[in-house]
Amino acid sequence: MARFxxxxxxxxxxxxxxxxxxxTADRSVSAVALKRxxxxxxxxxxxxxxxxxxxxxxSYMEVTRILLTHLHGDHFLGLPGLIQTMDMxxxxxxxxxxxxxxxxxxVRQLVxxxxxxxxxxxxxxxVRDGARLDGGTxxxxxxxxxxNVPNLGYALVxxxxxxxxxxxxxxxxxxxxxxxxxKLQRGEDVALPSGAVVRSEEVxxxxxxxxxxxxxxxxLPCEATVELAQGADVLIHDSTFGSDFAEANRYGHSTSAxxxxxxxxxxxxxxxxxxxxxxxxxxxxxxxxxxxxxxDTEAAHDLLDVEVPFPAExxxxxxxxxxxxxxxxxxx
Numbered sequence: 001m002a003r004f005x006x007x008x009x010x011x012x013x014x015x016x017x018x019x020x021x022x023x024t025a026d027r028s029v030s031a032v033a034l035k036r037x038x039x040x041x042x043x044x045x046x047x048x049x050x051x052x053x054x055x056x057x058x059s060y061m062e063v064t065r066i067l068l069t070h071l072h073g074d075h076f077l078g079l080p081g082l083i084q085t086m087d088m089x090x091x092x093x094x095x096x097x098x099x100x101x102x103x104x105x106x107v108r109q110l111v112x113x114x115x116x117x118x119x120x121x122x123x124x125x126x127v128r129d130g131a132r133l134d135g136g137t138x139x140x141x142x143x144x145x146x147x148n149v150p151n152l153g154y155a156l157v158x159x160x161x162x163x164x165x166x167x168x169x170x171x172x173x174x175x176x177x178x179x180x181x182x183k184l185q186r187g188e189d190v191a192l193p194s195g196a197v198v199r200s201e202e203v204x205x206x207x208x209x210x211x212x213x214x215x216x217x218x219x220l221p222c223e224a225t226v227e228l229a230q231g232a233d234v235l236i237h238d239s240t241f242g243s244d245f246a247e248a249n250r251y252g253h254s255t256s257a258x259x260x261x262x263x264x265x266x267x268x269x270x271x272x273x274x275x276x277x278x279x280x281x282x283x284x285x286x287x288x289x290x291x292x293x294x295x296d297t298e299a300a301h302d303l304l305d306v307e308v309p310f311p312a313e314x315x316x317x318x319x320x321x322x323x324x325x326x327x328x329x330x331x332x
Contacts, residue, residue: 009038010037012034012305013308018274018276020218028046028047029046030075032236034213039062040059042065043154044068046078047074048081049082050081050085065097067140068103069151070152071149072149076099076106076110083122091120093120094122095122097123098126099126100127127152137159139156143224146221147219151218155214156211156214157212158212162187165181174192214232219252219254220252221249229263229266233308234268234270235266239259240254242286257293264294273290273300274300
């Protein structure tokens with residue numbers, strides 16, 4: 001008898017920092033909050049992240065996990081400030097910090113700094129390529145992506161959700177409105193006063209997919225990203241440079257067009273460009289380059305707050321497309 005978790009929580013993405021390498025007057029450095037129900041997951045934690053939270057519509061006190069992609073300062077130097085702010089606001093719940101090998105040393109060196117020592121537990125988990133973290137009604141998949149230091153991309157993949165409930169069919173079978181409807185929708189069978197049993201699969205359709213959100217950190221275009229992002233509802237991808245900067249890949253980063261080719265190759269629904277170099281005051285040209293390849297692209301900006309809807313049943317996921325030769329060259 002199938003059982004389904006209650007996973008109908010609203011999901012929102014809040015871009016707390018969208019600059020690459022160092023903050024600018026308009027952009028803070030890397031941090032993206034994913035709010036799902038009453039939980040917030042934080043992808044990367046650049047310096048000043050706690051202040052960005054205070055300007056945003058999500059609370060740092062709801063953060064359960066911080067997922068670091070790699071150990072360049074613009075992706076983790078916000079840890080001590082954020083953790084101290086949590087502590088001073090009375091946090092008692094444990095916090096998990098996930099990252100590549102070396103993360104434990106970073107947390108040990110940065111967090112108990114000066115006279116400060118956190119009064120709540122911090123659980124550090126170092127993970128490698130292929131690791132999976134259980135979130136109950138979702139799973140976090142980690143994948144090693146190409147950069148000039150070890151870098152992990154993360155995919156949050158929700159569990160299947162129940163199929164559509166056919167109320168009229170249930171009533172025709174004699175099921176009374178009320179709690180029995182909920183049991184059937186959760187995958188439980190219902191015994192009627194007559195002794196008959198109505199099975200969930202008689203009145204509930206085929207299970208439907210949950211949502212999938214992928215965050216790359218800093219990365220070169222590579223086949224591993226395409227694999228991680230297969231069928232993603234949202235792909236958040238490094239777009240440090242435009243095609244005007246010929247040495248983008250030499251510095252371990254992608255261009256906006258390369259990010260778009262990755263999204264198209266993976267069959268993603270939506271692409272958000274982020275981690276923009278300070279050389280670009282106006283990222284409109286980068287957005288135009290990406291949209292020429294993958295039209296459903298947006299350029300993220302600080303405090304951009306977007307909802308991630310469930311996949312529309314009437315619209316199939318885009319089929320993955322192979323990029324033309326030479327357009328997306330996997331690194332390495």
